[in-house]
Amino acid sequence: MNDLAGRLAAIAGADRVAVDAATRRAFGRDALGRGHAPDVVVTPANTADIAAIARLCHDTHTPLVVRGAGTGYTGGSVPIRGGVVVSMARFDRILDIDVDNLLAVVQPNVITGDLHDAVEARGLFYPPDPASLAECAIGGNVAECAGGPRAFKYGTTRRYVLALEAVLPTGEIIRTGSKAVKNVAGYALTDLLVGSEGTLAILTEITVRLIPLPPQRRTLSATYASVEAAARAVSAIVAGGVVPAVLELIDRPSLEAVAAHLGRPMAPPGTEALLLLEVDGHAVAVDDEVGRTAAACESAGATSLIAATTAAERDALWEARRVLSYALRSVAPRKINHDVVVPRGRVPALYALVDAIRRQYDLRIAAFGHAGDGNIHVNLLVDPADGAEMARATAAEHALFSGVVALEGAITGEHGVGFAKAVHLGVQLAPAEIALMARVKHAFDPHGVLNPGKMWDTTAADLAGLDDGGMRR
Amino acid sequence: MNDLAGRLAAIAGADRVAVDAATRRAFGRDALGRGHAPDVVVTPANTADIAAIARLCHDTHTPLVVRGAGTGYTGGSVPIRGGVVVSMARFDRILDIDVDNLLAVVQPNVITGDLHDAVEARGLFYPPDPASLAECAIGGNVAECAGGPRAFKYGTTRRYVLALEAVLPTGEIIRTGSKAVKNVAGYALTDLLVGSEGTLAILTEITVRLIPLPPQRRTLSATYASVEAAARAVSAIVAGGVVPAVLELIDRPSLEAVAAHLGRPMAPPGTEALLLLEVDGHAVAVDDEVGRTAAACESAGATSLIAATTAAERDALWEARRVLSYALRSVAPRKINHDVVVPRGRVPALYALVDAIRRQYDLRIAAFGHAGDGNIHVNLLVDPADGAEMARATAAEHALFSGVVALEGAITGEHGVGFAKAVHLGVQLAPAEIALMARVKHAFDPHGVLNPGKMWDTTAADLAGLDDGGMRR
Numbered sequence: 001m002n003d004l005a006g007r008l009a010a011i012a013g014a015d016r017v018a019v020d021a022a023t024r025r026a027f028g029r030d031a032l033g034r035g036h037a038p039d040v041v042v043t044p045a046n047t048a049d050i051a052a053i054a055r056l057c058h059d060t061h062t063p064l065v066v067r068g069a070g071t072g073y074t075g076g077s078v079p080i081r082g083g084v085v086v087s088m089a090r091f092d093r094i095l096d097i098d099v100d101n102l103l104a105v106v107q108p109n110v111i112t113g114d115l116h117d118a119v120e121a122r123g124l125f126y127p128p129d130p131a132s133l134a135e136c137a138i139g140g141n142v143a144e145c146a147g148g149p150r151a152f153k154y155g156t157t158r159r160y161v162l163a164l165e166a167v168l169p170t171g172e173i174i175r176t177g178s179k180a181v182k183n184v185a186g187y188a189l190t191d192l193l194v195g196s197e198g199t200l201a202i203l204t205e206i207t208v209r210l211i212p213l214p215p216q217r218r219t220l221s222a223t224y225a226s227v228e229a230a231a232r233a234v235s236a237i238v239a240g241g242v243v244p245a246v247l248e249l250i251d252r253p254s255l256e257a258v259a260a261h262l263g264r265p266m267a268p269p270g271t272e273a274l275l276l277l278e279v280d281g282h283a284v285a286v287d288d289e290v291g292r293t294a295a296a297c298e299s300a301g302a303t304s305l306i307a308a309t310t311a312a313e314r315d316a317l318w319e320a321r322r323v324l325s326y327a328l329r330s331v332a333p334r335k336i337n338h339d340v341v342v343p344r345g346r347v348p349a350l351y352a353l354v355d356a357i358r359r360q361y362d363l364r365i366a367a368f369g370h371a372g373d374g375n376i377h378v379n380l381l382v383d384p385a386d387g388a389e390m391a392r393a394t395a396a397e398h399a400l401f402s403g404v405v406a407l408e409g410a411i412t413g414e415h416g417v418g419f420a421k422a423v424h425l426g427v428q429l430a431p432a433e434i435a436l437m438a439r440v441k442h443a444f445d446p447h448g449v450l451n452p453g454k455m456w457d458t459t460a461a462d463l464a465g466l467d468d469g470g471m472r473r
Numbered sequence: 474m475n476d477l478a479g480r481l482a483a484i485a486g487a488d489r490v491a492v493d494a495a496t497r498r499a500f501g502r503d504a505l506g507r508g509h510a511p512d513v514v515v516t517p518a519n520t521a522d523i524a525a526i527a528r529l530c531h532d533t534h535t536p537l538v539v540r541g542a543g544t545g546y547t548g549g550s551v552p553i554r555g556g557v558v559v560s561m562a563r564f565d566r567i568l569d570i571d572v573d574n575l576l577a578v579v580q581p582n583v584i585t586g587d588l589h590d591a592v593e594a595r596g597l598f599y600p601p602d603p604a605s606l607a608e609c610a611i612g613g614n615v616a617e618c619a620g621g622p623r624a625f626k627y628g629t630t631r632r633y634v635l636a637l638e639a640v641l642p643t644g645e646i647i648r649t650g651s652k653a654v655k656n657v658a659g660y661a662l663t664d665l666l667v668g669s670e671g672t673l674a675i676l677t678e679i680t681v682r683l684i685p686l687p688p689q690r691r692t693l694s695a696t697y698a699s700v701e702a703a704a705r706a707v708s709a710i711v712a713g714g715v716v717p718a719v720l721e722l723i724d725r726p727s728l729e730a731v732a733a734h735l736g737r738p739m740a741p742p743g744t745e746a747l748l749l750l751e752v753d754g755h756a757v758a759v760d761d762e763v764g765r766t767a768a769a770c771e772s773a774g775a776t777s778l779i780a781a782t783t784a785a786e787r788d789a790l791w792e793a794r795r796v797l798s799y800a801l802r803s804v805a806p807r808k809i810n811h812d813v814v815v816p817r818g819r820v821p822a823l824y825a826l827v828d829a830i831r832r833q834y835d836l837r838i839a840a841f842g843h844a845g846d847g848n849i850h851v852n853l854l855v856d857p858a859d860g861a862e863m864a865r866a867t868a869a870e871h872a873l874f875s876g877v878v879a880l881e882g883a884i885t886g887e888h889g890v891g892f893a894k895a896v897h898l899g900v901q902l903a904p905a906e907i908a909l910m911a912r913v914k915h916a917f918d919p920h921g922v923l924n925p926g927k928m929w930d931t932t933a934a935d936l937a938g939l940d941d942g943g944m945r946r
Contacts, residue, residue: 436662
């Protein structure tokens with residue numbers, strides 16, 4: 001055991017420290033499938049040990065990367081400069097569900113879906129619902145400001161985080177926010193830490209705001225002969241004052257992949273776009289709003305319209321959306337998933353941009369996602385063994401990001417920057433803005449030990465060798 | 474004209490620079506009624522001029538304070554170390570209301586109530602509704618993260634700010650956020666700037682998110698023989714899954730002040746607490762929820778219950794709440810208004826604390842506010858000429874702030890810290906947390922020129938002479 005591992009063992013206990021190749025390799029990847037192995041993995045049991053580990057890394061200028069469930073898409077939880085991975089595996093308890101005050105206190109490694117189940121059993125609702133909710137952890141959701149289909153009506157993770165306990169890279173334990181839903185004493189450090197991608201502090205306890213569980217939910221599906229017609233339906237629904245909880249759009253290439261995966265068609269012939277909608281809230285209001293939503297869908301030229309009346313029918317409507325990621329993976333060896341976002345009214349312009357990119361760069365592209373908030377997952381379906389195709393994909397990425405910024409959108413709406421999008425951050429942010437963020441980083445982390453090489457800080461050397469199996473050392 | 478004024482005139486034009494005593498005195502006070510006069514007041518016409526002014530102040534280490542409508546309660550928009558006041562008076566236009574994308578782009582000196590009127594005329598809704606909405610500006614709302622009665626259901630200002638254009642103290646113009654409602658590219662600078670009280674950057678353009686205007690709104694009022702009974706009603710309403718848009722509580726001393734002000738009783742004899750409730754949303758849902766709210770109010774022991782059915786009846790129910798601030802001003806020469814906040818279920822404990830403080834320090838205290846989110850305005854009604862009473866009030870403030878922090882609340886929910894609450898910030902925040910905020914401040918403002926002497930940075934010298942008429946020089 002090397003010196004670093006020995007010092008970590010002295011803090012957290014020898015049985016909590018691993019340096020074997022298999023463990024290091026496992027912690028050198030997340031859902032992105034790329035990264036570098038850490039030198040040591042430590043699994044501390046309490047906040048005080050994390051503070052001591054942070055101080056050790058600060059004093060020795062050793063990279064420290066925090067890992068929860070490891071389901072991120074941009075490499076946020078994997079090292080690219082070696083060092084220590086702190087696994088939060090032992091921080092997995094729901095500490096309190098306070099029904100009267102509409103809040104819950106959780107440790108960061110609670111699985112998001114488990115939090116949903118626990119609060120819904122008490123008649124409460126935690127709206128953020130990233131697609132990976134069955135396996136992702138709430139700490140990662142906070143670190144990335146996770147979204148999900150319900151974000152159009154309910155907002156993303158930041159809107160539900162009331163307070164945090166966190167360890168600074170310098171080893172101090174801080175508390176931000178409070179259990180009170182209003183709090184303007186000092187800067188909004190809670191909101192700043194949400195979405196900071198593990199680069200500012202190590203989250204050790206999270207207090208989330210809850211709302212009453214909507215008593216009724218109804219699901220509809222409508223198909224269209226063009227994306228423009230589907231977008232007209234969305235505009236008509238919103239113009240009528242209905243805010244659906246879910247407003248997903250799935251394009252033809254995505255539907256074809258699902259049809260191939262399931263072995264049966266998902267929509268009538270000629271379908272270019274499928275809308276999946278859910279309306280929730282007060283029971284009588286939902287009945288009325290479902291009717292108005294269906295009318296808006298039809299007036300925009302729906303070629304088919306289905307309203308679920310049973311749970312089985314609802315599950316059938318959701319099936320295409322649920323299997324979509326798996327279906328796309330079977331279409332091509334690699335799926336490069338970009339979660340770009342534009343103002344909602346510009347979704348047709350975004351699809352026109354994707355069409356142009358598809359033709360210009362001769363690529364298979366499937367685009368689906370959250371039409372309500374303009375957050376569309378643009379998937380480039382490529383073969384890493386085809387060097388020419390990969391080069392075209394790289395050029396296409398630049399065109400995509402430049403295009404969404406020109407549409408007054410953002411290069412990432414849900415997944416964060418990590419190291420996967422770091423080279424594109426300058427397309428959206430000006431040098432003065434990135435320099436300001438780097439100064440904020442320095443205010444938290446003067447030695448730059450916490451999750452180095454991410455966001456704007458990714459160098460060519462960091463990225464070298466990432467595709468060689470994930471092991472640098 | 475002194476050298477500083479001359480250099481400002483060279484940037485913004487001589488007709489935009491004032492150094493006369495009357496102007497300086499006017500810009501040395503806000504709604505708090507205390508402050509120090511600036512040396513110069515400049516009223517720039519565009520962002521480029523503001524950038525040049527910021528750079529001048531940065532280079533010469535001159536304090537720079539931004540002023541909008543000047544309606545703040547904690548001194549955020551007045552200098553306490555002289556220097557330059559930048560009046561935003563010319564930034565008063567609504568630049569765009571984008572109905573399809575549910576957003577508006579405004580300059581910071583737009584009056585909040587005017588924004589309400591403009592978007593509601595288009596069928597849209599900007600929920601934050603600080604009590605001063607007829608005269609406060611949206612820029613100040615953003616700087617302080619303003620709340621208001623509707624915050625229980627709809628949240629405070631931060632939830633509605635999508636993007637900002639801002640000038641750094643170093644003179645760079647930055648843009649944060651985007652028109653897309655999801656954006657996780659880099660740190661959440663937008664959320665950090667909201668509530669930063671004019672200490673990090675000068676806001677020059679604000680993009681706010683809008684929602685569809687709720688089509689129906691109904692108002693109720695209920696009275697109780699104890700605050701505990703009123704709080705039971707609130708808990709029963711929320712437990713039943715109803716989230717009222719407004720849930721205000723007015724205590725007996727406040728009702729007595731209103732009765733004296735208007736010359737007629739506002740509630741039945743023996744009333745200790747009045748609840749003012751509004752339910753909004755889908756018309757049929759509102760009808761049902763009003764019925765359930767009324768039932769919950771009655772089951773908790775309401776001594777009277779009124780549901781408005783006409784606009785005139787609604788106005789009558791709101792009258793006590795609307796005239797409250799004016800009524801309290803006529804009770805005592807000075808009203809020290811503290812906007813403390815606790816988790817909602819602890820509102821009875823907060824009132825018990827206020828009762829104990831009232832007895833221990835022999836003070837008149839009226840407490841009313843937003844029972845839904847636990848944000849209660851505790852008003853100490855004092856006479857500045859009575860030195861003994863003022864000393865007791867100072868001791869009472871410390872007891873109040875310590876008490877709300879013990880209840881897991883916050884010392885300010887709406888008004889901010891400014892210099893008025895700066896001496897109390899350490900009751901809520903630990904030294905490591907304040908030190909971190911100071912480092913964040915330094916990342917934005919290395920020379921410390923922007924709104925110095927506020928939040929944690931207020932010294933005894935800053936506060937000396939504040940009551941002598943507002944003029945230091």
